[in-house]
Amino acid sequence: FTALCSDDFQKLKALTDGPPKELKIRLIKVESGDRETFIASEVEERRIPLEEITIKNTASEIIRACKGARVKGKFKESYLLPAFSVKPVLTTEQPIPQEKLNPPTPSIYLESKRDAFSPVLLQFCTDSKNPVTVIRGLAGSLRLNLGLFSTKSLVEANGEHAVEVRTQVQQPADENWDSSGTGQTWPCESSRSHTTIAKYAQYQASSFQESLQEEKGSDNEEEDEKLATNSENTTSNSSAPKQKPVGKIIKFGTNIDLSDPKRWKPQLQELQKLPAFMRVSSSGNMLSHVGHTILGMNTVQLYMKIPGCRTPGHQENNNFCSVNINIGPGDCEWFAVHDNYWEAISDFCEKHGVDYLTGSWWPVLDDLYRANIPVYRFIQRPGDLVWINAGTVHWVQAVGWCNNIAWNVGPVTSYQYQLALERFEWNEVKKVKSIVPMIHVSWNMARNVKVTDPDTYKMIKHCLLQSIKHIQILRDQLVAGGKKISYQSRVKDEPAYYCNECDVS
Secondary structure, three states: OOOOOHHHHHHHHHHHOOOOOOOOEEEEEEEEOOEEEEEEEEOOOOOOOHHHOOOOOOHHHHHHHHHHOOOOOOOOOOOOOHHHOOOOOOOOOOOOOHHHHOOOOOEEEOOOHHHHOOHHHHHHHHOOOOOEEEEEOHHHHHOOOHHHHOHHHHHHHHOOOEEEEEEEEOOOOOOOEOOOOOOEOOEOOOEEEEEEHHHHHHHHHHHHHHHHHHHHHHHHHHHHHHHHHHOOOOOOOOOOOOOOOOOOEEEEEEEEEOOOOOOOHHHHHHHHHOOHHHOOOOOOEHHHHOOOOOOOOOOOEEEEEOOOOEEEEEOOHHHOEEEEEEEEEOOEEEEEEOHHHHHHHHHHHHHOOOOOOOOOEOOOHHHHHHOOOOOEEEEEOOOOEEEEOOOOEEEEEEOOOEEEEEEEEOEOOHHHHHHHHHHHHHHHHOOOOOOOOHHHHHHHHHHHOOOOOHHHHHHHHHHHHHHHHHHHHHHHHHHHOOOOOOOOOOOOOOOOOOOOOOOOO
């Protein structure tokens, strides 16, 4: 072991301040008769102004342009170019006719496994004009054993597994009354607690039994009413049948993590039967290139419900697509709105004092219709798969007793990539942490995926260009300010890091 002298430390310090300046020399061979000589020629590197840099430039040209630029303060430019936009143009000048405010939901009926694996299905689901697609009979055509996700199977597999519980007020799907019961409102609050799969299963079963008893009682009352009506002694003032109490408190078992391949091996293996674009993991899924686990996004989550359980209004994290399969035995009712209208819905949330990105809200349908916003409304039956396209705003309520499984996918399309990056930037503006580290994902995509779509290719390349600019300018500013930069190596499955103060990645 030899101690380093101070000169060695100075050399190490010098290297941390950035690479030393070099003069590039090119040796040109000159032949003269039998002799060969070399002329040393300096290579002049042309520096392009930063504002003239495009995706056609090389990385070294970008870095030289950044070094030549004198940027004061924080450098901030968008990772997206408006010129690359692929979003459908929405004309809002003409009011939408009443019948078009409730458009029919695209529903695809699969008759065979070949239908499920048809490229036409992928094309239809990811078309920017279709905010939501219901795929009927998917479980039957693929012979999916959804019984693996039934409450009975879940209890047998792992009864002590954790369940997040949301306590809610039961009410009709198209209504959302305030606490006083005097009018409809947007905020949709619920309290959070925790239980286990086995305990929630007991609650689910007892709720069903209770309902059967109520139904039996209600039938008897109706029979009594008929007899009373036919009786000679019945007067016109006979008492009206009892009404079911409104505002019953119910519990929703949500965000149940099925990511562990050891605990949930049969369940996760069964989902491999799905077409590649719907799978939890595939090479054509951007979320498979994150490099680490994002619970509920690139892993499966389970939801256990009784009638009235609500998933409030939202867009998926970073506007990614989502897949939701109803296990049954009951139905779910869905509401969906195209991404084009998310800002109008955000304005409604602000008006009603609830945060669009982080709050809990349930849209008042009349407000949406008056604002000329079309709403897709449909029933998801057991075995049906709901495909939520990029950016679609949606909210869901259980009609019966059922379980659902869901996860996110990121098809490599220009529409999906643009919306994901737009929400990444909007989250930054609103000081909300992006669940998906989009810059990190973009670099991984460039490394791992051959992007054939020209629009997606341009968008990713522009994002990487902007990323280099941000990093190089920040680095130069730190070095100029006398700050030491240390290289931080990465290990497998290590997450992307965000600033603790501003949530910028």
